[in-house]
Amino acid sequence: MTYAAGDMPGPGGSPDVGDLFAGTAERDLHALFGQSTAAFASLAGPEHVVEVANAAFFSAIGGDARTRTGEPLAQLMPELAEQGFLALLDHVHDTGERYVGREERVLLGTGGDMREAFFDFTYEPRFDGGGRVIGVRVIGVETTQVVHARRLAAEHRVLLEQIARQAPLEQVLDGMARAIEDLAAKEVLVSVLLADADGRHLRHGAAPSLPAFYNAAIDGIATGEGVGSCGTAAHRRAPVIVTDIATDPFWGDFRDLAERARLAACWSTPILARDGSLLGTFAMYHRTPRAPQEADLALARVFADTAALAIERHQAEEARRAAEAREQAARDDLAFLLDASTRLGTDLDHTQTLQRVALLCSPKLAPLCAVDIVAGGRVRRIATAAPTPAEEDLLASHVPGHDGSDDVVARVLASGRSEVACGPPAGPGPWRELKVTGHLCVPLLHRGKAFGALTLLTTGGDAFDGHTVALAEELARRAASAALNARQYTERVALARDLQAGLLLPEVPPVPGARVATYYHPAGEGLDVGGDFYDVFPLSDTTWAFMLGDVCGRGATAATTTALVRHTARAVAHLLPGPDAVVQAVNQALLNRPPSHGTGFVTLVYGHLTPLDDGGLDVTLVRAGHTFPLHLADGRAARTVDCEGSLLGITPDPRVETHRLRLRPAESLVLYTDGLTEVRDPDGGQFGEERLARALSARHDGQPQRIIDTLVEAVHAFTRDTGIDDDQAALVVTATAPGGPERAAAVSGR
Amino acid sequence: MFSVQVGTTARACVLTLRGALDHDSAVQMDEAAGQVFAEGRHGLLVVDCTRLEFCDSSGIGCLVRMYQHLAARGGVLRLAAVPASVARVLSLTGLDRAIAVHATLDEAVGAGGAWPMAGSDDGLSSLPRASER
Structure with missing residues (x-):
């Protein structure tokens, strides 16, 4: 293997190291490792002089600057000293024992170039021919990347x-x-x-x-x-x-x-x-x-x-949480509205309903709330809500202007549209004291026109968001609806009451020679005008007419029918010869009714009474399909006054027969409607005529009111407070003694 | 408890009543009658009261309304097998003079006789005329 100049990177030059090698073995090794990625270095002597090393070695230890041979390793890599590797090399050199290291950490380089590296390596002793250690061979594989x-x-x-x-x-x-x-x-x-x-x-x-x-x-x-x-x-x-x-x-x-x-x-x-x-x-x-x-x-x-x-x-x-929060908010809003609706529906009074709204809004929607309505041509503040009574008073004392574009309430009333803005409302008002920082005014509408306004005010820097405005408007819609229903109901109840009052005798007038007591208990509540009726009126100085009857059904039609019967009787009675003629006239009037005025039948007992000189009353009466009148003497069993006659308003001739009787002093004539006898107890049994007769046989000392009281008590005891289905009415006429009080202790029944 | 069943024969419509005819159940009676009238049957209507236990003023109201409706159209209402308590009420109100009461259903259906209000031929062609008796 030869190392040409180009094979050894770096400016240090590359001595021809081939001559330094003792044997071919070494040479072969170098041939193997020359271009290998494994690091290889041959160190000589106790100083561990770097005789020869491959490119991978130099690259591993720091590259160009360190690509030098002929230097002790310690000089080339001063950082090794503290890391114990030189000691290891010494040991290998001294003992001739090889050292194998696995994934050992070494810090290579100095200062800013220092890097951490890991190596699997071997320090092998190099022997001369004679077995003496002449140096150490370093072979290593960098495992830094793996680590x-x-x-x-x-x-x-x-x-x-x-x-x-x-x-x-x-x-x-x-x-x-x-x-x-x-x-x-x-x-x-x-x-x-x-x-x-x-x-x-x-x-x-x-x-x-x-x-x-x-x-x-x-x-x-x-x-x-x-x-x-x-x-x-x-x-x-x-x-x-x-x-x-x-x-x-x-x-x-x-x-x-x-x-x-x-x-x-x-x-x-x-x-x-x-x-x-x-x-x-x-x-x-x-x-x-x-x-x-x-x-x-x-x-x-x-x-x-x-x-x-x-x-x-x-x-x-985050998105999921926001969606959940929104959903929860929507659920909360719905719950609030449902709860508010329920509470608004419980009051039957128009004003109370709107006052409730203020409580529902504050503090849930805003700390301050006021409700104004237009009444009598003026704007009236009917409800306020605030955290403290003092603030409530301040709010209540502010009178919204009626016209003038200065006032938000006036504008909302005029336009029928909500207004919301930051800051206090324009125009005068206790805004500074209340520390108002935002306002919202929502109309209360009836058929598109505002009859009132709901004002919300915030404090402390808050303002109204679109969500609160929507909630307030929805609440206002429900409140307006509830209030209007309440008012309609109240008006109808008042109407029914007025109607009923107009239909009944407010007070039984004093009847000469007689005491008269009445009882009236309509079954319907509020809107249901009763169908039972009675009347007592004079025909002359001495003769009086009396009647008690029952129109089938209830409500407005029944009311018009009872009016028809009473007024027809009153109109014709003094012109006609007797009770049967009067009842015929009433029958005809009923038959002549246009269908829109009702077609129901009427039962009644109608009669005339005249005081007799020697005491008592002369009574002529007719019964048209009604319960039999009862003739009472004090303490004795009642006698039925039996006479024929069909109910009125059905056939041209009810064929009533006149019955004449005499009431002696302290004797009574009792008329009643079947609402009393048909009343039921909790088990479903009827009160009936027998119990009625028994109740009437109690002593009453010539006082008709006592008869009524006893009867009513008996009925209540029987029914034990189950509700009544049908109207109840009774009329009792008791003859007074001659020379007794001329005036009847006339008491109108309950 | 109350029930009313509508039945028709060649001669008549029959409403069979059962139970107590009172304030609560009167509406059922009105509905049954309404059903009959809606079908245009304005001839002979018989109310079978064999199983009628009770009738108060509300029930009377139903009968009166049926009577009025039929009378205006030349029809007839009859009652059959009326129990004693109901007969009393009919007598008290004098209704038994306007509405014929028969002892049995067959009698009520079979009986001829002039109608209280002789009128048009509507629905009466199947019924015997007074002149035929």
């Missing part, structure tokens, strides 16, 4: 595990940066920057070894051509290698900064998402100007990809 790859794989696995475990992003990036810094053979400082959503700026991600002032300074740099390595790499979406910051044009603005941080080179790789969008940059800084090896670039690529994985994972997690 680094293994470490890299391990670190990478750890990072991937962290990513899979959803470790926080900063933790993953920080760990990654440190791993690279540890793994790299030569000192490197890693920086990871994260891109904004719009890809225009880079923010600090992880940089465990860079100084804080540096990180602060580059946090937020723009992506763009020429903005350092990272800015440019981000912009180009391609790696940017700056081997010498001091001279590179991209670092113009940051040169001083880099110098202060003692950074001389920067290699930046963009971190890209799977769809190619920019996630950030991954940069490796060096203390001295350096160009990357292929291994460095490979490392950068691997970690850039890992960082991309971590960042994308993180973004997906």
